[in-house]
Amino acid sequence: xxxxxxxxxxxxxxxxxxxxxxxxxxxxxxxxxxxxxxxxxxxxxxxxxxxxxxxxxxxxxxxxxxxxxxxxxxxxxxxxxxxxxxxxxxxxxxxxxxxxxxxxxxxxxxxxxxxxxxxxxxxxxxxxxxxxxxxxxxxxxxxxxxxxxxxxxxxxxxxxxxxxxxxxxxxxxxxxxxxxxxxxxxxxxxxxxxxxxxxxxxxxxxxxxxxxxxxxxxxxxxxxxxxxxxxxxxxxxxxxxxxxxxxxxxxxxxxxxxxxxxxxxxxxxxxxxxxxxxxxxxxxxxxxxxxxxxxxxxxxxxx
Amino acid sequence: xxxxxxxxxxxxxxxxxxxxxxxxxxxxxxxxxxxxxxxxxxxxxxxxxxxxxxxxxxxxxxxxxxxxxxxxxxxxxxxxxxxxxxxxxxxxxxxxxxxxxxxxxxxxxxxxxxxxxxxxxxxxxxxxxxxxxxxxxxxxxxxxxxxxxxxxxxxxxxxxxxxxxxxxxxxxxxxxxxxxxxxxxxxxxxxxxxxxxxxxxxxxxxxxxxxxxxxxxxxxxxxxxxxxxxxxxxxxxxxxxxxxxxxxxxxxxxxxxxxxxxxxxxxxxxxxxxxxxxxxxxxxxxxxxxxxxxxxxxx
Numbered sequence: 352x353x354x355x356x357x358x359x360x361x362x363x364x365x366x367x368x369x370x371x372x373x374x375x376x377x378x379x380x381x382x383x384x385x386x387x388x389x390x391x392x393x394x395x396x397x398x399x400x401x402x403x404x405x406x407x408x409x410x411x412x413x414x415x416x417x418x419x420x421x422x423x424x425x426x427x428x429x430x431x432x433x434x435x436x437x438x439x440x441x442x443x444x445x446x447x448x449x450x451x452x453x454x455x456x457x458x459x460x461x462x463x464x465x466x467x468x469x470x471x472x473x474x475x476x477x478x479x480x481x482x483x484x485x486x487x488x489x490x491x492x493x494x495x496x497x498x499x500x501x502x503x504x505x506x507x508x509x510x511x512x513x514x515x516x517x518x519x520x521x522x523x524x525x526x527x528x529x530x531x532x533x534x535x536x537x538x539x540x541x542x543x544x545x546x547x548x549x550x551x552x553x554x555x556x557x558x559x560x561x562x563x564x565x566x567x568x569x570x571x572x573x574x575x576x577x578x579x580x581x582x583x584x585x586x587x588x589x590x591x592x593x594x595x596x597x598x599x600x601x602x603x604x605x606x607x608x609x610x611x612x613x614x615x616x617x618x619x620x621x622x623x624x625x626x627x628x629x630x631x632x633x634x635x636x637x638x639x640x641x642x643x644x645x646x647x648x649x650x651x652x653x654x
Numbered sequence: 655x656x657x658x659x660x661x662x663x664x665x666x667x668x669x670x671x672x673x674x675x676x677x678x679x680x681x682x683x684x685x686x687x688x689x690x691x692x693x694x695x696x697x698x699x700x701x702x703x704x705x706x707x708x709x710x711x712x713x714x715x716x717x718x719x720x721x722x723x724x725x726x727x728x729x730x731x732x733x734x735x736x737x738x739x740x741x742x743x744x745x746x747x748x749x750x751x752x753x754x755x756x757x758x759x760x761x762x763x764x765x766x767x768x769x770x771x772x773x774x775x776x777x778x779x780x781x782x783x784x785x786x787x788x789x790x791x792x793x794x795x796x797x798x799x800x801x802x803x804x805x806x807x808x809x810x811x812x813x814x815x816x817x818x819x820x821x822x823x824x825x826x827x828x829x830x831x832x833x834x835x836x837x838x839x840x841x842x843x844x845x846x847x848x849x850x851x852x853x854x855x856x857x858x859x860x861x862x863x864x865x866x867x868x869x870x871x872x873x874x875x876x877x878x879x880x881x882x883x884x885x886x887x888x889x890x891x892x893x894x895x896x897x898x899x900x901x902x903x904x905x906x907x908x909x910x911x912x913x914x915x916x917x918x919x920x921x922x923x924x925x926x927x928x929x930x931x932x933x934x935x936x937x938x939x940x941x942x943x944x945x946x947x948x949x950x951x952x953x
Contacts, residue, residue: 401794404952422660422797435787440677441670452666453657453795495670497791 352379352593353415354505354535355400360409362559369395370406371559377552382531384546384553384567385539392559393539398506400537401430405638414504426454429534430500433509436647437482441482443469443493447500451517454501468496488515494525499530503522508532512545524549547571547643555650562654570638577610577619582633585626593626594618606635658799661789667796667810668713673757673780675812688820691739691767693827699759741916754838756831760824761845764817765915768853771816776809777860778873780827780948783869789953795901803943806861813853817846848918851930855911858882858937862944864941888912899912911936 355377370392372641379381380574384392398404399411411418418429426643437446448458449464456464469475482490491514498506511527512520527536527549540546546553554564555589566572580653584603591599610619616639627634641649660760675681690926737750737758750758780802783789821842863880864873888910890896890903897904907913917929 396953398790401790403951411900419794420797421793421795422800425795428794430790432787432790435790437791438670438674439786440674446675449666449670449792453663453792460900505922579810 353377354379354381354413354433355537356410356415358398358412359397360411361407362392362399362400362404363407368513368559369556370399370409372409373556373559375410375554375556375561375564375620377535377554379535379540381552382527382536382538382550382552384543385556386546386553387539387556387562387641391557393556394476395559396556397430397432397539398508400505400507401428403430423446424608425628426501426526427504429500429503429506431494431498431506431508431554431604435494436495437497439483440481441475441479442479443485446482446493447497448454448652450497451500456501464500466499471499472496473522474502488519491515492519495526496589503534505535506537508536511538512540520545525551535585543618543644543647544642557651557654563650567643568640570646571643572646573616573640575611575613575615576640577615578638579608579610579619579623579627579634580636581606581627582635585630585632589630590626593622595602595622658801659936660797660801664800664807665805666808667792667801671805671808675775675808680775681744681812681815684771686818687771687774688764688816692763692820693823695824696761699756699826717913731936736813743916743920746776746919750919753826753836753841754834756824756828756834756837757845761849761919763818764845764849765852765918768813768849769856769911770815772809772813772853772856773877773881775816775862775876776812777856777877778870779809780861780944781868781870784868784953785808787791790834793953798949799945802861802865802941802948806821806857806941809816809857810850810854813857814846814850816905817850817853818843821846840879848930850924852911852915852918852935855933855935855936855940856881858940859911861942865941865948868948875879884910884912893950908932909936 353376355375357376359372360373361368361369373392373396385396387393394402399406400413400419402421413419414424414427438449441449444465447468448461451461451464452458453560466478469478472493472495474489474496476507477489478484482493485493491511495511498508508527512523515523524545527538528654530536531549531551531612536550538546551567552565553567553570555562563570584601584606585608587599587601590608594610595618597610597615597618600609601607602609608621608623612618619637624634675684681772734751738748741747741750746835783792783805788802796804825834825839825842828838859880860873860877863876864870867873867876888907891910892904892913893909912934914929917925917932920926920929
């Protein structure tokens with residue numbers, strides 16, 4: 352079941368194509384990383400999904416139906432925009448209650464929902480502050496709170512941790528982690544290590560086009576790449592005979608051995624580790640796959 | 655209609671907009687403009703009228719020293735002439751003569767200044783929210799039509815409050831001076847309501863500009879330009895010189911709000927209701943035009 356389906360979507364701003372025939376699919380319940388360089392179309396993609404920008408051509412489907420319609424789908428989609436200011440004169444609580452009322456909550460429920468989310472993003476003591484009285488980080492947290500009001504099915508988060516201090520960024524990641532599974536999340540960020548830990552699906556876009564998409568495990572090649580850091584150099588000839596047809600690389604200065612190929616993780620468990628132990632070589636560290644950053648950079652180079 | 659518009663959410667937006675005006679102290683500016691402006695204007699008008707009466711009494715007093723002159727010489731003789739200069743309609747002239755001159759003054763001022771005040775306080779409301787990105791927080795929760803109409807309704811309510819405060823200030827000044835009778839007080843309330851309907855037509859026009867250009871500074875510039883164009887356009891369409899050259903142009907005069915100014919004052923209900931209907935149609939038409947652009951465009 353897919354929540355988001357875009358087919359050949361083009362969005363033009365004058366002569367520039369912010370989205371240039373973008374097609375992608377996001378499965379329901381996924382936490383999907385949206386990755387791309389500055390100006391690649393991530394923010395435009397979110398605005399198109401939220402119905403704020405009209406695509407010039409192509410088709411957009413949300414929740415297996417038509418494009419997002421605020422009248423029909425109110426409360427099903429939450430958006431944390433990158434640069435947007437709420438009402439300058441209303442307090443955080445007043446704004447959240449207003450948004451909750453527009454989402455469909457009655458007055459008492461709106462008050463409760465607003466209060467709960469202010470607490471979750473640790474802004475309960477600033478409930479009566481106005482946006483101009485807040486730091487950048489606090490405004491970002493407010494923006495996250497309004498996006499999750501009413502527990503929408505799909506939440507679009509445009510650089511949620513940009514400009515946050517490490518402690519608040521970690522709390523934000525934890526919060527997003529808690530929402531994973533209960534909602535489909537689309538998260539754009541330039542912090543790829545953050546997305547690697549948080550998301551289970553990813554799309555790479557560049558110049559408005561899809562470069563690659565798929566489950567995080569596939570993109571990171573978790574099953575087909577294994578790296579072991581050893582205590583000393585092994586007898587490589589014997590190791591190569593043991594692992595068979597798989598590619599084996601040895602990096603002498605770092606004492607790293609890398610195994611690549613189909614089912615590399617199975618071969619590492621069944622053969623490589625056994626051989627190393629037979630040779631009396633210790634394993635200091637074992638990791639699988641490549642980093643999201645390495646995957647992204649290699650994909651970009653190939654494309 | 656309720657399929658097109660979510661009236662419950664529209665009311666939330668209108669209420670929030672009005673509350674925002676209160677919180678931003680915009681309402682203070684509006685009330686100061688209407689209230690203090692009306693009070694000051696009424697005071698100056700009263701002072702001028704009294705001075706004119708005294709001058710007339712002094713001048714005539716030297717000639718008719720025996721019995722003096724009636725206090726309301728100016729009101730009985732000069733005022734009808736002044737009203738006849740502005741108003742052709744005999745029934746309207748008669749009604750205006752029964753009203754406290756201060757109330758007429760307020761009605762005249764409210765009607766003539768309301769467009770400028772609407773431009774100042776409410777003209778770029780839609781554009782402001784679009785430009786700051788505030789719409790990104792709300793347009794995933796409410797459809798564009800209900801949101802745009804909600805903001806329009808909020809500012810129409812603000813205008814109504816402002817006009818009634820102005821009328822109240824005028825009534826207080828009149829009461830502190832020569833006093834005010836019930837008929838004049840009712841007339842003040844009616845004048846405020848008529849000025850509101852007239853102001854709503856301009857609110858619709860400025861909202862159209864805001865929804866089309868979606869930038870506060872450009873909205874203000876275009877709206878000022880449009881205000882002048884409407885003034886010049888109406889003068890041209892109503893000109894007999896132009897009509898002689900291009901006869902069909904006289905029909906265009908009905909699209910200008912100022913064309914209904916006098917009819918709004920008419921004591922004949924049908925006529926004033928028709929003028930109100932026409933002004934609200936102009937407001938609705940202009941808003942629909944702006945919304946048509948906003949509906950298709952980016953927010």
